[in-house]
Amino acid sequence: MKSVIRIFLLAFMAGCMVACDAFLSEYPESEVGVDNYFRNDDEVETGVIGIYDALQDVVQYEYAILEMRTDNSSTRSGVGDWSQFQTLNITPYNSVVANYWKSCYATIYRANLVLANMHNVVDPNKKLQFEAEARFVRAYMHFNLVRLFGRVPLADRIIFEGDLEGYGQAEPELVYALIESDLRYAAENLPGRDIIPLGRVNQESAQTLLAKYLLQDQQYAEAKALLESVIAGGNFRLDSNYHNIFYQSLGDEIMFPIAFEDDNSENSQEYSYYFLYEQGSHNYATDNMIALYEATPGLNGEDLRYTTNVIDQRGERKGCGKFISSSSNIRMSGNDYILLRYSDVLLLYVEAFLGDNFQTDDATCLEYVNLIRGRAGLAPVANISKPSLAVERRKEFLYENQRWFDLIRTGDLEMTISNFMRDEGLNYNSRFLLLPIPQREIDTSRGMLKQNPGY
Numbered sequence: 001m002k003s004v005i006r007i008f009l010l011a012f013m014a015g016c017m018v019a020c021d022a023f024l025s026e027y028p029e030s031e032v033g034v035d036n037y038f039r040n041d042d043e044v045e046t047g048v049i050g051i052y053d054a055l056q057d058v059v060q061y062e063y064a065i066l067e068m069r070t071d072n073s074s075t076r077s078g079v080g081d082w083s084q085f086q087t088l089n090i091t092p093y094n095s096v097v098a099n100y101w102k103s104c105y106a107t108i109y110r111a112n113l114v115l116a117n118m119h120n121v122v123d124p125n126k127k128l129q130f131e132a133e134a135r136f137v138r139a140y141m142h143f144n145l146v147r148l149f150g151r152v153p154l155a156d157r158i159i160f161e162g163d164l165e166g167y168g169q170a171e172p173e174l175v176y177a178l179i180e181s182d183l184r185y186a187a188e189n190l191p192g193r194d195i196i197p198l199g200r201v202n203q204e205s206a207q208t209l210l211a212k213y214l215l216q217d218q219q220y221a222e223a224k225a226l227l228e229s230v231i232a233g234g235n236f237r238l239d240s241n242y243h244n245i246f247y248q249s250l251g252d253e254i255m256f257p258i259a260f261e262d263d264n265s266e267n268s269q270e271y272s273y274y275f276l277y278e279q280g281s282h283n284y285a286t287d288n289m290i291a292l293y294e295a296t297p298g299l300n301g302e303d304l305r306y307t308t309n310v311i312d313q314r315g316e317r318k319g320c321g322k323f324i325s326s327s328s329n330i331r332m333s334g335n336d337y338i339l340l341r342y343s344d345v346l347l348l349y350v351e352a353f354l355g356d357n358f359q360t361d362d363a364t365c366l367e368y369v370n371l372i373r374g375r376a377g378l379a380p381v382a383n384i385s386k387p388s389l390a391v392e393r394r395k396e397f398l399y400e401n402q403r404w405f406d407l408i409r410t411g412d413l414e415m416t417i418s419n420f421m422r423d424e425g426l427n428y429n430s431r432f433l434l435l436p437i438p439q440r441e442i443d444t445s446r447g448m449l450k451q452n453p454g455y
Helices: 002-020 039-058 062-066 081-087 095-115 124-149 172-189 203-216 220-233 271-275 287-294 304-309 342-354 365-374 386-397 401-412 411-425 438-446
Strands: 073-075 254-259 282-285 310-313 316-320 337-341
Touching: 039 124, 039 254, 039 282, 062 081, 062 095, 062 203, 062 282, 073 081, 081 287, 095 124, 095 438, 124 172, 124 203, 124 401, 172 203, 203 220, 203 254, 203 337, 203 342, 203 401, 220 342, 254 342, 287 304, 287 310, 287 386, 304 386, 304 438, 337 342, 342 365, 365 401, 386 401, 401 411
Parallel strands: none
Antiparallel strands: 073 282, 254 337, 282 316, 310 316
């Protein structure tokens, strides 16, 4: 897939990048040669590959927004825009947030560009698959944006300059309606993992992301049924070695990765470079997180996830141990970003089973939790509660950009963040629950975009 991306970039993306400063990071139709390119099944498929390529830019910024604003991690950097994530006092001029917004909408644009050209696809099976892939990614981007910013533009089509209706901010319920519609289409029409190659979204991944949406909406029964379907399908299993998940491609636990390649300026990831001590120790574990691991030692030593996830940096064990580059150029790492993996499915099933209940000793729930704990070298448990499930998720998914969205889904975000900031001696403000709309987007929107309250 990575070589296909490079070919696609040569044929298509040079034109796209011309207008990258346009509102919502959209590109005028004339710049991308739509009439001259998307003429058949193969050319539309290269457009689909281009959607995945755009996701590479999105995940370069997510750790700051989804991990470093939580009780999981922080940064040693005391300068520049990165330091704002230490206190959550993020300004509308923060370049990290602005680049994240821009990357999300650039990805949505590519998805909408494919969707606008579906009439050129002849093969009916490919037509279903390509549309489902594009709608999955469009939903994923909108899902992130609405949870992080609140009222955001609803890009359900290609938005051109002058389309004032498309410039406005939609109420969250309208954005969620599009997300649900897109995810349901993807879950119904994508091929399974046994048919579609890893690196492109599969049916099980769409079912899992839809389940996350439904859990947030407290539709527990349907979420549970979707997760049961993923488990029963048998296309995924837990890797016996936790460390290997993050340092080998094509593992059976990985459901949907964002692919990168070592020593390739077009297709490498750089974010793990900033985890190094010399580069500011971004994403280093908080004392709160360290205490969580040390409170539950393993049967033969420490929790094996602690061993993998948290490493020594200059005599202090707080550094991020995931996704570290092994390439000759540490700024061009090929370690994939993992959006979804199978252990998430198992723990989400337990969350769905619990629903509004506080705890359970259901045999299936205990089996799934104890499989994950057993891999980490921990003793089995006889019951599982909502708080203990949250702890298990923190230890399992540290540095995987899950924590902020987990707290939104379970309704614990404000309580958790405010308590953590108090314990850290920081001042909490409710405006921190939403990011500021990037000022440059407001300035170029001709008054259509309004800033979030408190900024």
